[in-house]
């Protein structure tokens with residue numbers, strides 16, 4: 001404990017939840033790249049910046065437990081069952097290996113067709129309505145994409161039933177903080193789990209009887225290092241994590257991405273120029289086409305930087321780690337600040353400005369500062385869905401930008417507030433007008 005005292009004591013600014021990036025960058029200026037926050041029961045450590053991220057995600061990653069961070073401190077294990085985020089060490093490596101084929105770049109192009117079909121249907125509906133809350137609409141779209149491609153659910157009533165159950169499961173997280181969970185909370189969770197299980201078990205059985213190429217099918221066919229198949233409970237834990245992690249985050253990124261581009265028509269015009277150059281009159285962009293759309297990619301990275309859906313990554317410190325003249329004590333609870341790292345003045349030019357060209361050569365501010373852009377984490381535990389998420393967002397953008405102009409509805413109170421993930425508090429309403 002004597003050593004822990006050397007870590008500066010910090011205080012989270014008043015605008016921490018509503019203006020987290022700039023607020024955390026101010027903390028970095030005031031206290032440095034590591035500081036502790038006295039909590040109700042425990043001290044929490046925050047670390048910020050590329051050097052700290054590299055330590056947590058790469059060089060000293062074995063000293064940091066994601067299972068404690070996400071599984072226990074943020075309560076994911078008890079909430080969703082056991083998925084990759086509540087595993088460490090060999091178990092994690094083994095399960096990640098089993099899951100990788102479903103997210104390999106080559107396999108993703110199989111999902112692209114489903115993504116494009118669902119995008120086309122959704123956007124036709126948005127256009128028919130003229131003005132839509134893109135945050136709400138993106139939620140339905142990303143869930144439908146994740147449910148069909150990952151769990152092989154049937155479009156329509158089945159996916160709607162699932163979406164409603166997951167929405168209730170997510171509400172359970174916000175209604176009761178981790179420390180307040182009691183027997184009544186667990187009863188409500190068990191009820192939802194039973195109903196989800198009732199829907200997922202037949203899907204699992206069907207894949208045991210006949211192989212399928214969705215993520216669930218690949219997981220059912222996978223074998224662990226002892227040659228054993230995953231149990232029903234393990235499969236359901238993974239599916240819950242994938243379906244929740246796979247749509248909440250993308251929903252938020254899509255909403256802010258569309259909003260930022262509606263605010264920056266000059267950059268949007270450049271993206272359209274790039275689309276025309278690559279696609280001409282061709283419909284149905286391929287994964288390679290989307291990969292070649294560099295300007296689109298830079299705008300997406302800039303949205304990830306300014307509005308990272310997950311603001312901080314949680315870890316439990318397993319063994320002492322030296323860092324910048326301090327020692328991180330074993331047993332501490334730690335957050336590496338994703339959003340704080342994205343707003344540091346010594347890394348990013350004018351960090352609060354929307355400036356996608358910062359990612360283009362010769363500037364390449366992210367390449368020059370490894371582990372500065374960590375919206376999807378980094379190192380061996382980088383988000384497994386990073387390419388999936390980017391593909392679905394690019395598929396949506398390509399379809400939407402070619403056909404419609406986007407204008408924010410005037411007079412909106414557009415505000416972001418972080419809980420575990422980012423959200424526009426009152427949604428984001430955009431008007432779609434068909435382009436000539």
Ligand code: HEM
Nearest residue numbers: 084245246249250253309313314375376377383384385389
């Ligand atoms: C915009 C979309 C997304 C963002 C911003 C995002 C962000 C992240 C971040 C920051 C982490 C690392 C957390 C840490 O280091 O503490 C992570 C991990 C993870 N994400 Fe994503 N994610 C997104 C989409 C997805 C999708 C589409 C899926 C699945 C379909 C997914 C599944 C996962 C899983 C399973 C992990 C744990 C990986 C491991 O520990 O090995 N995510 N994500």
